[in-house]
Every structure is written in structure tokens, then in C-alpha cells.
Amino acid sequence: MKKILIVEDEDSLRKALAEKFLAEKFEVLEAVNGEDGLASVEKNNPDLILLDIIMPIMDGMTMLKELRKTKFGKDVPVIILTNSNNDDSLSESLASGAYDFLIKSNWKIQEVVDKVKERLGA
């Protein structure tokens, strides 16, 4: 069973993703900001991270950059899932090795699942 970490401050969206990935037989981990997320990666070693960008305490971009500096997180696949399309964060995140950059509102939840499966080869 693949382990997926959802880092998302918006409860309703995090819950929807968690429900969907559980239904798709994933093991689901949740975090509400970047700091939480980093701790969870270190502790749980997920197979993939779905990462929001705009979050309190620590945003997604900072978390991604911090993550790439760590031993435990330098290779873990990350898909950015955000609602703010800012080309700077797009290119920045891709430069930091994010697999893809998805605008939440423009993707069906099933398509998000498919994207994750595509990356994990599952």
C-alpha cells in the first residue's frame, strides 16, 4: 500500500483528498502546514507528497526547499496542488524537483488521483 502525505490547510479539501485516496486504497497522512508536513515526512517517510502552497506558519514553497535539504526528503516525489497560479512558484517548484504543478480548481479529484498513480507507477 502506497503512503501519501497531504499537506493542505483547507480542511474541506484535505478531507476530500483523504477520502478519495483512502477509497483508492492509499495509506493517507495529513498535515495542515509546511512545518507539520516536514515533521510528518521525517517521521512517516511517505511515497509521495501532495503539497499546497499558500499556508500559514510555513508555506509550501519553503517546505519544499527545506525538504530538499534533508536526507529523508531530498528524493521524495512532490506534486504541487494549489489554487494560486503564480508562474514564479511554478518554475521555482519545478526547479526544486516537484513532479507537477496542478491548479486545484482546474482538476477533477479523480484526475489528481490519476496524476499521483502516474508518478508512482501504480
Add this chain to the structure above:
Amino acid sequence: MVIKNEDMACGTSGVLEKKTDFAVANLQKELDETKIKLTISNNLLQKRRYELEALKSLSDELTDIIDLEQAVDIVNRYLWEILDYSVAAYMIFDPTDKVFDCRVYLKESVSERYLDVAEHELMVYIALNAQSGVSAFAKDIIDKNERVTMKKFGLSEKVDGSVQPKSGFIISLGIGDKTLGALYISSSKDNLYTTDGEQELVRTMASIASISIARLQEMINSQHSMNESLVESLNNGVIMFDAEQRVILMNPAAQKMTGLMREGYSVTELYSLFPNIKLKDMIEKSIKTGKVMHIEGAQVSRFFYEIYVSPVRDFKKRIIGGSIIIHDVTHLKEVDRMKTDFVSVASHQLRTPLTAINWYTEMLQSGDAGDLNQKQRDFLAEIYKGGVRMVQLVNDLLNVSRLETGRLKIDPKLTDLVEFIEDVIHELEVWSKGRKCGVIFQKPKKNPSKIAIDSVLMRQVIHNLITNAVRYSPANGEVVINLLEKGEKYLVSVADQGIGIPKDAQGKIFQKFFRADNARAVEGEGSGIGLYIAKMIMEASAGRLWFVSPTLKKKGIKGGAEGYGTTFYVTIPKHGMAAHEGERGLAS
């Protein structure tokens, strides 16, 4: 007795005859005199009528004359015809150059002395009668015994010593009630100008000239003062310069913007004020071409300006300088930035709840929360459709904001145009088939070489045109897409046989949020933003987008233009879409 009587009778009759002869002669004389008087009156009447006509046409000719000297010339032309004179001399003060302008019209050769008399008489008259400024000049000239240059016109410019002035008069010349000069009429004949009539005629002519000039000057003055106060009170900076590029006018707004004082320096001093624009080039180009030059984005410290440079012409349409208008757009820039910030924050805020609605709806639809009956499925389908539309609207708004603020990145890459169009058609195939509409692509015979386009932006344009064409086509309709090489451009056309664009809507079709009534009736959905975005994209990238919706008139039917289809045309330069460094790509 009888004889006597006869004698008497005869005698009486002789006396009577003599008396009668005398009476007849008297009568005849009276008659002749009356005849002569009548002829004179007739001639006078004729003359008066001629004079009146002359006065009338004089006043017509003077209607657009503003210059006193010019008016004098015209008046003299009439006097020349009407009046018997040897010399008509005008002396007028020129307030600009502060000299007397003296013209002499000669109908016959006169002596040098004759002209001296004329000059002296005029100068004395002016010294005594003109307003203080002018009369002081005249007095000065008399005191110093100076001479005025006379310009001689007329039949004879040769001086003849024997001719002396015998009769003459002087009248004043001026504008309104201001005496600026005088007119001297004289003749070498005796006893001329004795009747009031002749002097009166000349006076009338001069006063017609004076009144008409005064009226025009007053009109011009009031126009001028109106314009002046308008310019003074404008919020836009206005600077005017003459042919030597000296600043001759600078309104308070311009002084505030430039920090320079009113006038008296060269316009070149303004060049360095706006370091980021080429004001010098603008001015030179405007003067050379006679066209208005416009530039946006001139910046002085934290202020932003739009600048217009236009040539200034005189009444003969000759360019005699130019004007610079400085429009402060700082607050517009600020509002623009606020609008952009608002749109990006608002769109992010809108997207999050929309995502929740769409994702949960989708999960319900796929049975993640248990089985649903048909009615529940139908309802959810409606919710989902609404959610998707809303997302599209938010994306459109974001794109509009980016396009309008020039922040949209245009990043052209070499692309096969045929493949690209086929891709877009393929993407829409299922949808268009569902609407029972065929989409046909007529490729060029020779495959064109690759062309640099921003495929994301171009896709938005072509996608929009094809969806519109299909959407407004009748069932079993056909949309034909054509790709042609036209000189230095590629031309893509998308033709449908649909509802057409009503004539009154044709001018508004590219306006933001506009939808034609017939389009609303056929298709409830649609934000009226797609074509606006498409047009903005094409124009920002050196292309063009337009349409032809045939009017029924051409088809010989009266009424609107609906029902005969529309063809949209897009041109892309062969060297590709113009690139643009922007912050963002398209939000979709």
C-alpha cells in the same frame, strides 16, 4: 373803329403773343432746368446706388479681415473706383513693431512736396487725435523731424513737381473706438469734396472696416481668453513652443509636473525631465510629419505620465510650433495595481470553495458516498456544471486582468500549425459530435513551415473560435476551418452557418462581457469574455482577429444580419507571434 378795334385787337393780340412767348420760353427754361436737375438727381441716385452696392460688397469682403492694413487695402480699392482724387495716403500705427506704416495710392503724378504735405498732415492729425500711446509716437516723430517710409502704389510713381494739392480732407482710421491712424484724401483739382456726401462715403467705408475688424478682434479675444482660461485650469500639463522651440506657454499643471517656470527657455530643457522616453524624437517626428505622437509610461520619480506631442498650426495651416500635453496617470497605475491584486486574491479565494464544491460533487457522482438514484444524479450533474462554469469564469477574469495589465507572458515556440489546429479540433471532437456539428479542416496544399507561436495562448484563441462556431451552428451544421498563406502572414478562418451576428451587435462583439441577444437565446451559458480575450491575445502578439457576418442586405433581404453564419479570421505573422516578457502564463 373797327380798324382801331382791330388795331387794338391786333395790338392786344401782339402783347398777348409776346407775353405767351415769354411764358413758353420761361416754361421751356424751367423744363430744361428741371431736366438737368432730374439728370443730376438721376446721376446722383445712380451714384448713390453704386456707392451703396460698393459699401455692401465692401462689408462682405471685410467679414474675415482682421488686419487693419489689409482692410485699408480693400477700402482703397473701392475708393479708387468711386472717388476722384490724386492722392490717398494712409498712415497706421503697427503696435507690434511700434512703427507707422504709410501707404500712398497715386492716381496722378504729384510733387515730392505734395507727398510731404500729405505725410505731415497725417502725422499731425494722428498726434492730435489718436489715443495716447500712438499719439506720443507721432509727436515724437514730428519733434525730431523724422520721416516715415512711404510705400507708393497706383498709376504713377513718378513725381511731377507741378502738381499741388488744392482740395482734401482727413478722417481717422481705427478699430472700434480706438484711433490707430488716419486717411488723407486730396486732389490737385479745386473745390472737390465740398459736399458732405463724398467725405461721408469715405467715412462710412472706414467705419465699416473699423467695425468689422473690431467685431472680429473681439470675437478672437473672447475665444482666446476662453481658451486661455481653459488651458490654465486644465489638470493636464500643457506646454506650447514656437518654431524656434522656445517655450511660449506653460500652464500651472505643467509647471507643477516639470518644476519649471512659465516660459522663456528652450524646449530642449524638457528632454532630460523624462529620462525614460525620447521626447526629442517625438517632437521632431511630430513637427516633421504633422501627426500627434503619443507615449505611455513616462516616469518622473514616483509619477507616471502619458505624453502627447502635436504640431500647432496657424490659420494658414502652416506648422508654427508644437504642444506637449502631459497627462498624469499615476493614480490610474495605482488603481490598476489594486485591481490586479484584488483579482488575484479574489480568484484564489473563489477557487478554494469552488474546488470543494466540485470535488465533493464529483465524489458523490462516482458513488463514493453510496448509490444514487437518477434524480440525484441529474441534480448533481447540474451542480457540477455550475461549478465548472464558475471555475472557467474565474480563470477568464484572471486572464483578462493579466492581459489588461500587460503582465501576460507570450512565449512563442516553433510549432507545426497544421498539427496544432488538428489537435484543437481533435480535442473538441466528442463535444462537437454530441452537438451534431461537423468540423472540417481544409489544410493548405503545401504544408507550411513551422512557425513560432505560444501554443497555450493560440490554443485559447482557436479553441474559442471553434467552440463558438459549433455552439451557434444549427443541428447538422458544418464548421469549416481554413489555413492559408497570405503574403507575410498565415490566415486561419473559422466559418459557420450559424445564427450570425446582428448588425447592431457587430461593433460590440469584442467587448468584455458582451453577448448578442440572439446568442443568449440559443445558448444560456457563456460569459461574453472569450472573444475579448482572443482579440487581446492576437493584438498583443502582432496578429489580428476580426470577423465577417454577412448582412442580409447583401442577400437582398431587409432586416438584421442574423442567420447567415459568421466567419472569424485570425492572422499570425510568418515570423511568429511577438514575444512578451510577462509574469504569468494563461490561467487555465
